[in-house]
Structure formats: structure tokens, C-alpha cells
Amino acid sequence: MLLTGPAGLTALNTAYDDGRALPGFVAYNLETVQGIVAAAAAAPAHPVLIQAGAGPFRHAGRDPLMRLALDAARSSPARLGVHLDHSRDLDEITACLEAGYTSVMIDGSHLPFAENIALTREAVRRARDHGAWVEAELGALAGDEDVSTNATAAGAPMTDPAQAAEFVAETGVDALAVAVGNVHGFTAHPVRLDLTRLSAIREAVPVPLVLHGASGLPEDQLLGALKRGVAKINVNAELRRAYLRAVQDELPTALPGSDVVSVWRAGRDAVTEAASRIITQLT
Numbered sequence: 001m002l003l004t005g006p007a008g009l010t011a012l013n014t015a016y017d018d019g020r021a022l023p024g025f026v027a028y029n030l031e032t033v034q035g036i037v038a039a040a041a042a043a044p045a046h047p048v049l050i051q052a053g054a055g056p057f058r059h060a061g062r063d064p065l066m067r068l069a070l071d072a073a074r075s076s077p078a079r080l081g082v083h084l085d086h087s088r089d090l091d092e093i094t095a096c097l098e099a100g101y102t103s104v105m106i107d108g109s110h111l112p113f114a115e116n117i118a119l120t121r122e123a124v125r126r127a128r129d130h131g132a133w134v135e136a137e138l139g140a141l142a143g144d145e146d147v148s149t150n151a152t153a154a155g156a157p158m159t160d161p162a163q164a165a166e167f168v169a170e171t172g173v174d175a176l177a178v179a180v181g182n183v184h185g186f187t188a189h190p191v192r193l194d195l196t197r198l199s200a201i202r203e204a205v206p207v208p209l210v211l212h213g214a215s216g217l218p219e220d221q222l223l224g225a226l227k228r229g230v231a232k233i234n235v236n237a238e239l240r241r242a243y244l245r246a247v248q249d250e251l252p253t254a255l256p257g258s259d260v261v262s263v264w265r266a267g268r269d270a271v272t273e274a275a276s277r278i279i280t281q282l283t
Helices: 006-018 030-041 054-060 062-075 090-099 113-128 161-171 195-204 219-226 237-257 260-282
Strands: 022-026 048-051 080-087 103-106 133-138 175-178 209-211 230-235
Touching (some): 006 022, 030 048, 030 237, 030 260, 054 080, 090 103, 103 113, 133 161, 175 195, 195 209, 195 219, 230 237
Parallel strands (some): 133 175, 175 209
């Protein structure tokens, strides 16, 4: 069941009010979409976001992956949103909104503050015409969202609470992704979030917060973020690692018979298992 119109934003705001978070799982292909949907179906009370976004589009193509994610969500009994992650392109945002995406992220974090506001404001205007909600980002995250690189947050600009308040007021955005020591991908050492800064951001802005780079985050840090207004958690590297390890384990058995189906099935099932574990943590 696709969470269209107000239902999508209601799911986000309800998670925020309840101290929970919507899991946003990044999908790259058929098997990862199927794995995410299966995990969502096993926990029907908890909404889940399929994040078929700008990075995966470079692999699968925008239209095929977009249709795959939307069709899977519409045909599932689970409560699913389809989210465009990390887009810097307003035309891409419009295409996804017209296709039926329930939410989009406009990523102007690389721009000067005023330009980020202008870009985000336009994305919000377009989304309102389609009943979708909008996430934006303020601050900068180290690392690559599609490849784990042992990134470190040292030196990366964090989100300023006062600037966040101005940004939200000027753009009308529905959710704000923040930089508080989080990074994309797994790291050599456990990530420690600046929870004091996160608390100050929550006090400064009236909308739910979003944490990117949650794969491998220690449980105490994750729970600390949920207590401080984070109502959406992005997970990518953890699913990728589960998928690849399952494929690696299956290959010795599959190669003699060229059994590609068993390899794809193993990867899909590993994604389901990992996603199910994360859904339990966040809800």
C-alpha cells in the first residue's frame, strides 16, 4: 500500500511524536526492493520507505527503478512510501513526483546557505502540487552514500541550530537532515554523534529530523538520536554488506551449475533479514 498524499507526512509526524523513526532503506535493483518490501510486510504496523534515489538511478536507470519501487509498494499489504534520496536536480524531482513518489529529498547541502534555501524552496513548491513531503539537508556528511569508504566526520561542517531554524522557516520543508558527526558508510571506529548539538537543533526547529549514515551506528547512539527528534533513519551500507556477503557465501554452490537465481535469492533474503532487524530497532 503506497502512502500517498497526507498519509505519508502523517506517518513521519506520528513517528516523531512517538519517539520512533521511519526506516529509509536504499534500493538498487529488483532483489533489494523485494527484500525491503518483504521486511515491511513482516511488520505491517510500521511504515517503511523504499529509497530509490539519485545514486541507484545511475546503476539501474531512473525510469525502470522508479516504476519497480512504485509497483512493489502499491502491490504490497505493507505501509510503504517511495522516496527520492539525495537529488540535486529539480527536473529529476519533478519526474519522480509525477510518477507518484510520496516524498523527495532535495540536497542543496553543497551550496552556499542562501542558494540552498532557494533550491529547497522551489522543491517544496513542486512537491506541494503532488501531495508529497520534502526533506532537505543542512551541513555536510563525509563519505559516499553508495560505497563504504571508512569516512570520518572530522572537519566536516555540522548543522548550526540557529541556521537550521532560519532554513526551515524560509523553505517550509517538512523534514531536515542534519550533520551531527554522522557519516555515510561503515567506519573503522564507532561513530559518536554530537547529541548535545542534536538536542539544540530539535529545540530550534519544529519539524522532524533525519539521520543519514545510520549503518553500523552503536545502539546507544541510535536511541539517543530517536530521543532527540530524529524521525527518519537512512540505511544503505548495512543492506549492501548483507547482500554481498550472502552472494559471496552462495557463489561456490551456484557457480558449477551457473545458478544465478540462487545467488539473487540469497542476496534478497539477506536484505530482508537485515531490514527486519533495523525495523525492530527503530520501532
